[in-house]
Amino acid sequence: MFERSDETLVKQALKGKKSAWVTLVKRYEKNLYNYTLRMVSNPDDALDLMQDVFMAVFRNLASFRGDSPFKGWMFKIAHYRCIEFYRRKKPTQSLDDTPEQEEHSDDKCPEAQLFSGQQASILNKALCTLPVNQKLVVELKFFQHCTFDDIAKQLGISVNTAKSRLYSALDKLKDHLELDHVK
Numbered sequence: 001m002f003e004r005s006d007e008t009l010v011k012q013a014l015k016g017k018k019s020a021w022v023t024l025v026k027r028y029e030k031n032l033y034n035y036t037l038r039m040v041s042n043p044d045d046a047l048d049l050m051q052d053v054f055m056a057v058f059r060n061l062a063s064f065r066g067d068s069p070f071k072g073w074m075f076k077i078a079h080y081r082c083i084e085f086y087r088r089k090k091p092t093q094s095l096d097d098t099p100e101q102e103e104h105s106d107d108k109c110p111e112a113q114l115f116s117g118q119q120a121s122i123l124n125k126a127l128c129t130l131p132v133n134q135k136l137v138v139e140l141k142f143f144q145h146c147t148f149d150d151i152a153k154q155l156g157i158s159v160n161t162a163k164s165r166l167y168s169a170l171d172k173l174k175d176h177l178e179l180d181h182v183k
Helices: 004-014 018-040 043-060 070-088 110-126 132-143 148-155 159-183
Strands: none
Touching: 004 043, 004 070, 004 132, 018 043, 043 070, 043 159, 070 132, 110 148, 110 159, 132 148, 132 159, 148 159
């Protein structure tokens, strides 16, 4: 069975076909939730943000011109919602309270799942130490697999600024992870 393109689904959703919208939501809900969770480090806030993003996408679906992929357009909206979240709510969560991200994979043995979960928890704690602008670049580069050009367009910055923020973030992550390993 073939998979309908995002653009086809958008056109159908705009014509009132609910199943097209549901397909888009199901296609991106896991990626969007993981993105918001990495950005805000709280499952409840991540769910609220994900819902807010989907509502904003739905309300603005008619303004999607198709100049860029739907996924990029949607994640740009998610980016702005995360920035709004940080402006409204200052992070007050302790690093010790940072939730572990769950990885559901049935093909790993329990020991490998435990080790992988511990590594994810350590990485999430390290990511929480980064400034928002650096965290966004890391998210887009490594979790969303965007190019530097895509990152620059999405964040409204130059390619060199995107690279600079990424390398600065990687240096901070390296230092943090080395300190954590020594403890």
